[in-house]
Amino acid sequence: MREEFVFSLITRTRDKLLKQAEQCPEQLRSTIPEGFNNSILWQMGHVLTVTDALVFGMSGHPIECPTTYRSFFGNGTKPADWTEAPPAWDTILEQLKAQPNRVQAVLSGKLSQGIAKENFMKAETIGELLAFHVMHESTHSGMVSGLLKALNRKP
Numbered sequence: 001m002r003e004e005f006v007f008s009l010i011t012r013t014r015d016k017l018l019k020q021a022e023q024c025p026e027q028l029r030s031t032i033p034e035g036f037n038n039s040i041l042w043q044m045g046h047v048l049t050v051t052d053a054l055v056f057g058m059s060g061h062p063i064e065c066p067t068t069y070r071s072f073f074g075n076g077t078k079p080a081d082w083t084e085a086p087p088a089w090d091t092i093l094e095q096l097k098a099q100p101n102r103v104q105a106v107l108s109g110k111l112s113q114g115i116a117k118e119n120f121m122k123a124e125t126i127g128e129l130l131a132f133h134v135m136h137e138s139t140h141s142g143m144v145s146g147l148l149k150a151l152n153r154k155p
Helices: 003-022 040-057 068-073 089-107 126-151
Strands: none
Touching: 003 040, 003 089, 003 126, 040 068, 040 089, 040 126, 089 126
16 A cells, blocks of 8 residues: 555545534534534544544554543543533644644554554554544544534524
């Protein structure tokens, strides 16, 4: 697998997610439409948090997201369970924008290296981990698309 293709795919996938975020009016960022468990704010925070843990944590590199992010955006969490205010939208978006550059800076030249931890995906190399990451982020981009449609429906 060509490294430049992988990093380009990561950047394009993230750019799409960020463009979707821009389409969400401020007053709807935390709204959870009927039939959904999470908001667009949660989706953005989840992608950020899971990418950090998955890509960096499983490849043996330091995680940058504060540990508190996991209680807001980790697997199995939802805004209905929050007991305090989540991180700010602008903070999350800035971190999302910076993350692909860090992925490339830290992992360039290492895609064929083995990963540091056993994992549910059975990924064996950093390249395989990044392939799963793109699939995960694309799934959440699809969720954001559905949320945007539901939020913009007129009664």
